[in-house]
Amino acid sequence: MSLLVVGSVALDSIETPFGSVTDTLGGSATFFSAAASLYCGVQLVGVVGSDFPLRDLAFLEKRGVDLTGLEQSEGESFRWSGVYSFDLNSRETLETRLGVFADFEPKIPDTFRDAEWIFLGNIDPVLQLDVLEQVRRPRFVACDTMNFWIEGKRPDLLRLLKRVDLLMVNDSEARELSGDHNLLRAARWIQAHGPQMVVVKKGEHGAILFTKEFVFFAPGYPLEEVFDPTGAGDAFAGGFVGYLARVGSSEPVHLRRAMIYGSAMGSFAVEKFGIGRLIELSPREVHDRVCQFQELTAFEQPVLEEVHA
C-alpha cells in the first residue's frame, strides 16, 4: 500500500477576513501527504529552495512520509500569496513566485518506483507524464490539474488523461476542460477521454464521484467557522487516495467511503490557517466526522405503498 505523491511544497502567505500568515507551509504535495499519511506510508517527490525551513516537514516524517524524493535546490522556494473575499468563496492571487519549482523535473527515487497508488498533484502535464514513465506498475493513478494547463497544455493533458484512472478537478476546471457547463455531461466527456473515474470538487457545496457504474455525492460538512480554505482540495485528495491505499481497494464500497474521508479531511483543513489543523489531526477524529457525515445524509428507504394509494 505504498502511495507516491508528486507536487508542490511551498510557502504560502494568506490573508483572510480572520487574519493573515506569512510564509506558512503549503503546497499540494504537503497538504496531500498530511492527510494521506494518517492512513498509509507516503512517498513524496518535490523540490524546495535553499531557504526552505525543512524542520516544518518533521511532522510528516514522524507520520511515515518518506522525503527521500524531496530535492533541495539552490535558489528560492515556491511562494504563493493570496487574499480571500469576506465570504471565503473567492480569492485573488497576489503573487506567484515559482523559484526552484520553475525548473522542477521530478526524479523518482528507485525505492519509490514500485508505488502502487499514485497521486499526481497539479503540475505541468508533461511532468505528470514523465512521472508515469518512471514508475513500474502502478495500480491506481489519480491526478489533478488546473485551468492554466487546460488552456496552455491541452494536448499534453489529453495524453495524460489516457493514462490515469481518476481525474480530480474542481467544477470550473471540469467545465473548461470539457467545454460543457453541465457537470454530468462534463464528467462523461472526461471519462470518454481516458479516466474511468472523475471527482468534481465544488468547495463548500461538496464533491461528486462519477464512475461508469454509479454517481456518488459527498456534501460539504457544515461548519460554524471556516478560517482558511487553502489546501482543502489537496487534503480532500489525500483523504480519498490515502483511504483507498490503506484498504487496498478501489471497489465501489470503498470509493464511496473514500469520498467521505476526502470531504471530512477537507472540512478539517479549513478549520485553521494553512496546514495547522491537519498537523494535530488523529484518525479517530476523522472517523468520528465520517460517522457524522452519515448522520447528515442517511435516510430510510422509501416505501412506495406509503405514498401511492
Added chain:
Amino acid sequence: MSLLVVGSVALDSIETPFGSVTDTLGGSATFFSAAASLYCGVQLVGVVGSDFPLRDLAFLEKRGVDLTGLEQSEGESFRWSGVYSFDLNSRETLETRLGVFADFEPKIPDTFRDAEWIFLGNIDPVLQLDVLEQVRRPRFVACDTMNFWIEGKRPDLLRLLKRVDLLMVNDSEARELSGDHNLLRAARWIQAHGPQMVVVKKGEHGAILFTKEFVFFAPGYPLEEVFDPTGAGDAFAGGFVGYLARVGSSEPVHLRRAMIYGSAMGSFAVEKFGIGRLIELSPREVHDRVCQFQELTAFEQPVLEEVHA
C-alpha cells in the same frame, strides 16, 4: 391530512437558452399544489384576474386540489417575466405586474379552517399572519419569504416567524435575514427567532434541513438537461410538506425522507418549461428517483479498526 396552501397563481413568461414561453401557468401556490397533490388533498387559496385561463388548473382539480379558495377578481392576473443566464444559475426579472394580486387579502373558506398542515407561500408577511388568524388549530406551519419582505417588512416577518414551525428559504435569503454569511450560524439565528426548523435551499447544490436535534443534507439530483428552473423551489416545498402531510408525521425519519421528496420534486420541475413536467408526473416516478437519491449518497458505516492501527 388536509394541507392548505396560500400563495400566488400567476402567468409566467420565461426565456431560457433553450427557448421561451409566454403566459404559461406559474405561481408559488400552483407549483406547490402540483407537487403536493401527488400525496394528499390540497386546499388552495389565491387570486387570479378575469383574464385567467381557469381550464389550465383542471389538472390540479383532477388530482384533488380544492380550488374553492381561489378568487377570480375583475382585472389582470399576476404576471411575471424573466430571462435566465446561459448557465441557468441566475435570472433577471424583466417585468412584474401584480394586477389583482396587489389587493390580495386571503379569505380562508370555512371548510379550510381546520387544515392541519399549512404552507404559506411567498407573500406579504402581514397576509401570512392574517392566514394564521383564520385557521383553527394547525399542526404544522411552514412558510417561505423573499428578500423584498426581509428588507421591507422585517418587523412583520419576525412576528410571523414566532408562529411557524419551519421556514423554507434560499441561501441568500437566510444570509440576509440573519445578517450572517455562514449558513449554519444563519440557520441557528433563525431558529432562535421562532421556527424549530429551517430549510435552506441552494438550487443545484441541494438543500439543508436544520432542526434542534440534527442537520440533514439533500443533494441536487444530477441532471443532463435542465430546461427551466422556474418553480423548482415551490415544487420542493410541495414535495416536502405534501409527503409529511401524507404520512401524518414530522418525526425525524419522515423529515429526512421529506427532504428527498422535495429535492426529487425540484429535479423533475426543471426538466420541462413551466409546470409541464409536474403535470404528467406520477408517484411511482418520484419514488424511483427517491431511491436513486439513496444510491447517490448512501455509504457503509466506517470501521475505525480499518483505518487505525
